[in-house]
Amino acid sequence: MALQNYNSEDKVLLAVDCIIFGFDGKDLKILLIKRDFEPKRGSWSLIGGFLKKEENLDAAAIRILHHLTGLHNIYMEQLYAFSKVDRDPAERTISVAYYALIDIASHDADLIQLDTAQWFSLHDAPDLIFDHDDMVNRALARLRRRALSKPIGFELLPTKFTMRQLQKLYEAILDKKLDKRNFINKFNSLGILEKLDEKDMTASRKGAFLFQFDADKYNAKVEEGFSFKL
Amino acid sequence: MALQNYNSEDKVLLAVDCIIFGFDGKDLKILLIKRDFEPKRGSWSLIGGFLKKEENLDAAAIRILHHLTGLHNIYMEQLYAFSKVDRDPAERTISVAYYALIDIASHDADLIQLDTAQWFSLHDAPDLIFDHDDMVNRALARLRRRALSKPIGFELLPTKFTMRQLQKLYEAILDKKLDKRNFINKFNSLGILEKLDEKDMTASRKGAFLFQFDADKYNAKVEEGFSFKL
DNA sequence: ACAACAAGTGTACAATGTACACATTTTAGG
DNA sequence: CCTAAAATGTGTACATTGTACACTTGTTGT
Numbered sequence: 374m375a376l377q378n379y380n381s382e383d384k385v386l387l388a389v390d391c392i393i394f395g396f397d398g399k400d401l402k403i404l405l406i407k408r409d410f411e412p413k414r415g416s417w418s419l420i421g422g423f424l425k426k427e428e429n430l431d432a433a434a435i436r437i438l439h440h441l442t443g444l445h446n447i448y449m450e451q452l453y454a455f456s457k458v459d460r461d462p463a464e465r466t467i468s469v470a471y472y473a474l475i476d477i478a479s480h481d482a483d484l485i486q487l488d489t490a491q492w493f494s495l496h497d498a499p500d501l502i503f504d505h506d507d508m509v510n511r512a513l514a515r516l517r518r519r520a521l522s523k524p525i526g527f528e529l530l531p532t533k534f535t536m537r538q539l540q541k542l543y544e545a546i547l548d549k550k551l552d553k554r555n556f557i558n559k560f561n562s563l564g565i566l567e568k569l570d571e572k573d574m575t576a577s578r579k580g581a582f583l584f585q586f587d588a589d590k591y592n593a594k595v596e597e598g599f600s601f602k603l
Numbered sequence: 604m605a606l607q608n609y610n611s612e613d614k615v616l617l618a619v620d621c622i623i624f625g626f627d628g629k630d631l632k633i634l635l636i637k638r639d640f641e642p643k644r645g646s647w648s649l650i651g652g653f654l655k656k657e658e659n660l661d662a663a664a665i666r667i668l669h670h671l672t673g674l675h676n677i678y679m680e681q682l683y684a685f686s687k688v689d690r691d692p693a694e695r696t697i698s699v700a701y702y703a704l705i706d707i708a709s710h711d712a713d714l715i716q717l718d719t720a721q722w723f724s725l726h727d728a729p730d731l732i733f734d735h736d737d738m739v740n741r742a743l744a745r746l747r748r749r750a751l752s753k754p755i756g757f758e759l760l761p762t763k764f765t766m767r768q769l770q771k772l773y774e775a776i777l778d779k780k781l782d783k784r785n786f787i788n789k790f791n792s793l794g795i796l797e798k799l800d801e802k803d804m805t806a807s808r809k810g811a812f813l814f815q816f817d818a819d820k821y822n823a824k825v826e827e828g829f830s831f832k833l
Numbered sequence: 834a835c836a837a838c839a840a841g842t843g844t845a846c847a848a849t850g851t852a853c854a855c856a857t858t859t860t861a862g863g
Numbered sequence: 864c865c866t867a868a869a870a871t872g873t874g875t876a877c878a879t880t881g882t883a884c885a886c887t888t889g890t891t892g893t
Contacts, residue, residue, distance in 0.1 A: 578871095
């Protein structure tokens with residue numbers, strides 16, 4: 374902003390890379406692709422692309438995610454701009470990272486077709502190219518904080534879920550065991566879940582009641598000054 | 604990342620804009636400059652500049668802050684990348700915002716020389732160009748959260764400060780009155796302040812003891828799993 | 834010496850967090 | 864048909880933390 378004209382300033386490539394988190398009922402996972410082009414052909418990386426002049430970053434992130442995975446209507450949030458000078462050996466590139474949350478089961482159909490993409494548990498994911506490991510670590514830290522202060526966990530679950538699944542999700546995100554009774558009591562006291570009459574019969578003989586997140590009730594409470602704190 | 608060569612991709616100008624917060628013992632302020640060039644000559648804006656190819660964003664933010672204000676060794680943190688397509692009418696520009704925290708009194712000498720820059724209380728700051736008001740709002744939200752979870756408030760105070768000053772600072776950041784006894788009790792229970800033998804005699808006849816932030820003690824406690832929560 | 838002024842200090846109660854164990858429901862299999 | 868197996872579902876006592884609240888202390892200018 375300091376100069377009278379912008380012509381003398383450097384222009385750079387602006388990449389968008391996406392950390393896609395998924396949950397399969399047990400583990401927190403990330404979606405990676407195997408690069409079939411140079412540099413670093415054959416290495417694993419996040420999915421990414423470049424910003425076009427006529428779109429903003431959110432739109433670029435949505436476009437890139439959709440183009441490479443077929444996924445629509447996915448929760449995404451801007452994470453951080455990574456700018457180490459030599460981060461991409463091919464050319465000076467700044468990358469703005471976004472993270473996305475999806476329920477793996479609900480999107481299986483879209484994702485099966487991807488033969489270059491693969492889910493990895495966070496524990497046994499391969500090393501990634503460039504600074505992509507930094508991106509994943511920062512995304513994970515953000516996810517952990519957000520999961521405690523915003524009701525974004527539901528993005529990783531089917532619309533209807535059992536309390537057990539919800540608890541397993543939080544255990545996976547926070548990487549620690551939680552107490553069943555305390556977890557359920559706390560969540561119920563928030564008053565943003567609707568208990569359905571349906572039961573999930575797949576995991577036990579007794580069956581477990583299904584719940585769903587009530588976004589209307591949540592928004593109404595937020596209006597009144599409520600804030601989600603787990 | 605999806606293409607074999609990068610040549611066909613758009614390049615853009617990457618700006619860095621700085622939200623500079625200061626505290627004068629009473630109000631939380633931001634430092635603004637009056638633009639003396641087009642577009643929007645005469646309007647108030649954040650200080651900013653453009654990323655150069657051979658530096659990363661942190662370095663650019665430091666350089667820009669120093670170049671326009673003379674300030675050194677200032678706490679800065681990357682905030683967010685703003686990318687609305689028409690945000691800068693002159694040219695397609697993405698801006699990565701940083702926010703900085705400084706103690707106004709300690710840096711008076713550096714800042715007096717700036718005749719185009721001026722401190723404004725958040726309450727009566729003018730409208731800013733482009734999306735700079737969005738930037739300030741987002742920075743303020745970040746500052747509020749950070750002030751409760753990291754000991755960054757000290758960046759806005761002199762090295763030695765009274766409990767009263769510290770409380771006033773938090774009241775300014777959070778924009779609400781706090782209870783004196785509860786505030787002091789809570790802060791002392793953190794065990795990261797050192798009480799000095801000196802008193803500040805400027806604000807009362809009795810005088811108020813000075814304290815300073817003990818970064819070593821803080822870091823040691825963090826190692827042991829402590830985390831600052833106000 | 835006393836009035837004025839900010840500094841400094843503790844307690845009772847409420848709200849929240851945490852640890853913890855057993856009864857219930859259903860069906861697969863003998 | 865009866866029983867065993869497996870996961871669901873539920874409450875309480877205690878500890879910790881948060882919150883509301885008022886008076887005494889120390890100093891100096893008049």
